[in-house]
Amino acid sequence: MIDLKNIWLDKLKQVNEKLYQYKTVKAIPSEWVEDTIILDPEVSRFSGRFSYSLSPYAKEMIDNLHPKSPYKIVSIMKGAQSGITQGVIVPGMAWIIAEHPDNFLFTASDKEIAKLTITQRFDSLMRSSGLSHLIRPNVIRSRGQRSGDTDFSKEFAGGSAIIEGTNNAGKFRFFSVKTVFMDDFDNAPRADKKEGSTRKLVEGRQTSYGNLAKTIYCSTPTITQTSNIYEVFLQGDQRKWNWPCPGCNEFVPSEWHIKKEDGTYAGIVWDLDENNELIESSVFFKCPECGHLMSNNEKHTLNSKGKWIPTARPKDKYYRSYYMNSLIIPPGFISWVELVKEWLEACPPKQKVKVDLLKVFNNVRLGLPFEEKGEAPKVMQLMENTRDYKIGIVPDETCEEDGNGEVILITLAADLGGVMSHETEDVRIDWEIVAHTSSGASYSINHGHCGTFKRGRTKSKKEHDEDYKRTKWTYMHGMKYSVWPLLKEVIESELESESGRTYSVKLSLIDTGHFTKSAYQFVKDVHSPHNWVMGIKGVPEQNFRRNTRDIAAVKKSPNVASLYLLDVEQLKDELAANMKLRPSDDGTQENGFMNFPEPSGGKYTLKRFFKHYESEVRKEKTEGGQVVGFKWDKKNSSVENHFWDVRVYNNAGKYIFLDLIKRTNPSKLKDLNWGTLVDLILNKQ
Numbered sequence: 001m002i003d004l005k006n007i008w009l010d011k012l013k014q015v016n017e018k019l020y021q022y023k024t025v026k027a028i029p030s031e032w033v034e035d036t037i038i039l040d041p042e043v044s045r046f047s048g049r050f051s052y053s054l055s056p057y058a059k060e061m062i063d064n065l066h067p068k069s070p071y072k073i074v075s076i077m078k079g080a081q082s083g084i085t086q087g088v089i090v091p092g093m094a095w096i097i098a099e100h101p102d103n104f105l106f107t108a109s110d111k112e113i114a115k116l117t118i119t120q121r122f123d124s125l126m127r128s129s130g131l132s133h134l135i136r137p138n139v140i141r142s143r144g145q146r147s148g149d150t151d152f153s154k155e156f157a158g159g160s161a162i163i164e165g166t167n168n169a170g171k172f173r174f175f176s177v178k179t180v181f182m183d184d185f186d187n188a189p190r191a192d193k194k195e196g197s198t199r200k201l202v203e204g205r206q207t208s209y210g211n212l213a214k215t216i217y218c219s220t221p222t223i224t225q226t227s228n229i230y231e232v233f234l235q236g237d238q239r240k241w242n243w244p245c246p247g248c249n250e251f252v253p254s255e256w257h258i259k260k261e262d263g264t265y266a267g268i269v270w271d272l273d274e275n276n277e278l279i280e281s282s283v284f285f286k287c288p289e290c291g292h293l294m295s296n297n298e299k300h301t302l303n304s305k306g307k308w309i310p311t312a313r314p315k316d317k318y319y320r321s322y323y324m325n326s327l328i329i330p331p332g333f334i335s336w337v338e339l340v341k342e343w344l345e346a347c348p349p350k351q352k353v354k355v356d357l358l359k360v361f362n363n364v365r366l367g368l369p370f371e372e373k374g375e376a377p378k379v380m381q382l383m384e385n386t387r388d389y390k391i392g393i394v395p396d397e398t399c400e401e402d403g404n405g406e407v408i409l410i411t412l413a414a415d416l417g418g419v420m421s422h423e424t425e426d427v428r429i430d431w432e433i434v435a436h437t438s439s440g441a442s443y444s445i446n447h448g449h450c451g452t453f454k455r456g457r458t459k460s461k462k463e464h465d466e467d468y469k470r471t472k473w474t475y476m477h478g479m480k481y482s483v484w485p486l487l488k489e490v491i492e493s494e495l496e497s498e499s500g501r502t503y504s505v506k507l508s509l510i511d512t513g514h515f516t517k518s519a520y521q522f523v524k525d526v527h528s529p530h531n532w533v534m535g536i537k538g539v540p541e542q543n544f545r546r547n548t549r550d551i552a553a554v555k556k557s558p559n560v561a562s563l564y565l566l567d568v569e570q571l572k573d574e575l576a577a578n579m580k581l582r583p584s585d586d587g588t589q590e591n592g593f594m595n596f597p598e599p600s601g602g603k604y605t606l607k608r609f610f611k612h613y614e615s616e617v618r619k620e621k622t623e624g625g626q627v628v629g630f631k632w633d634k635k636n637s638s639v640e641n642h643f644w645d646v647r648v649y650n651n652a653g654k655y656i657f658l659d660l661i662k663r664t665n666p667s668k669l670k671d672l673n674w675g676t677l678v679d680l681i682l683n684k685q
């Protein structure tokens with residue numbers, strides 16, 4: 001017997017399924033974008049109807065937003081100017097609003113940067129594409145209230161968009177969103193102090209959406225150990241953009257350097273002429289399979305036939321990750337020849353690699369993180385900066401001959417050590433005097449110490465044996481063996497120079513981190529209009545340098561007069577970089593270059609002076625298993641680091657001097673820097 005009832009039910013079911021399918025089919029994002037999006041010529045150099053023909057690699061990226069795509073975490077590690085914001089993120093948001101409305105969050109490192117993307121790119125794209133009408137309030141409000149369209153939120157039928165900064169991740173807990181776009185992700189803090197990991201915080205906002213939630217992470221990477229985007233990239237399937245080689249038809253990854261099994265390289269290749277100058281016509285992309293050479297002019301064709309190929313097993317099958325560099329970005333942006341030129345600037349033939357430039361090239365052009373080495377500065381190289389001027393003499397003529405202009409400022413910095421207890425008073429102040437010049441290069445003038453204290457661990461056997469003969473000094477003021485009058489004499493003594501002019505120390509910096517009370521007493525007693533004396537100490541709550549952007553190296557204490565707080569980690573990074581500077585071929589010295597006098601009388605020797613410069617190493621700082629920053633630490637407890645510290649303070653002296661001058665006329669001098677200060681002092685303004 002035919003079961004009519006069941007046949008009928010089956011039919012109904014089929015129809016329903018079709019109906020259901022029809023309803024759930026959403027336009028494929030990349031197709032919708034090409035059909036719908038029109039770019040304003042004021043915003044994009046490629047105006048008019050949007051097409052992925054110039055950036056075909058972006059299609060697969062945006063299509064991950066489609067609900068039929070199972071990928072939940074999509075990360076894009078890229079170079080700068082890669083067009084991902086314009087080709088994936090901004091149109092992706094428009095697609096959600098028009099085709100698949102639900103709540104989403106867009107973030108950049110801070111709210112103002114996020115706002116720029118929204119006002120300059122998103123709003124304009126919506127306008128030029130005729131989609132602005134989609135943004136409207138979800139609730140009818142009385143007149144004068146928000147329209148549902150602000151720089152920080154957008155309302156539309158079926159959802160709303162929130163625009164936030166990842167530096168304000170604490171706010172995230174108020175949201176519930178299905179999709180998250182995290183642009184500029186490397187500049188997000190790894191963790192919020194109170195709320196914990198930024199990633200967990202964001203992904204926690206999506207829990208109510210379960211499998212439907214998606215997060216797009218997008219950024220240019222920075223430092224390997226702390227890079228956010230590199231971390232999520234490694235968790236995905238690490239797709240690389242491949243070109244079909246016209247020589248052998250193999251798909252080959254579009255990478256800068258491809259190391260082959262025989263040790264030779266493919267990827268971008270070039271030749272230099274006899275003067276080590278680039279021969280522009282020699283720049284090609286060499287196939288790692290057959291050696292075929294492809295030129296920059298073929299890029300468009302190569303891209304149009306290109307495809308993404310995964311290179312790793314993802315941590316989770318729903319994680320997808322992409323790596324792209326500037327080799328593949330459309331013609332009209334940076335060319336391969338320009339890339340090679342930038343590379344050669346960072347790695348000049350037969351010269352030392354310029355690490356800072358190489359880092360920028362890696363990050364911005366190759367879209368790769370750069371590994372910072374935790375190495376100790378090399379002191380033998382620093383000793384090569386020993387010159388033939390005499391200790392205690394201001395080398396003003398040498399300075400001019402070196403092309404460093406004039407001596408602008410002389411600073412003294414003092415590091416306090418020793419013991420002050422009921423049983424023992426035994427102290428020592430180490431100091432150095434430094435001349436800072438017009439060019440920013442410096443000349444050490446003299447170093448020495450007041451008092452005789454030495455840590456037991458750093459004493460030689462002879463010093464141990466003869467220790468009973470030693471005079472012990474104190475930080476108590478007014479006592480016979482007080483070290484303070486000795487230091488005062490050094491600060492106030494006149495300095496002779498090569499030219500016969502006399503100079504004096506203008507600014508002295510006294511470490512007040514320990515023996516604070518008597519150090520302040522000294523600062524107060526000795527400070528005068530002729531000899532400025534300031535207390536210094538490290539920023540109290542800071543115990544390492546976070547891998548975020550720079551903050552001011554020095555800051556006047558808001559609570560204590562005559563006290564400056566130093567970002568010691570940053571100043572040490574700067575000093576370590578200065579130690580690596582070499583004079584150029586014509587003998588000129590860069591800003592920060594350090595000169596030292598001819599050693600004599602036991603001063604400026606390897607053991608008593610230069611060794612201190614390699615007493616500390618820069619180490620990774622981890623929190624909950626993640627690298628969050630760096631910190632300089634003593635190699636071990638028996639090394640002496642006074643003259644390293646003292647030079648850190650002397651370098652801070654330049655910034656403190658600038659700040660003190662600014663404070664004499666804040667409205668006129670607020671933008672004062674070393675260059676304009678030099679002009680001011682030399683009456684060139």
Ligand SMILES: [Zn+2]
Nearest residue numbers: 245248287290
């Ligand atoms: Zn080939």
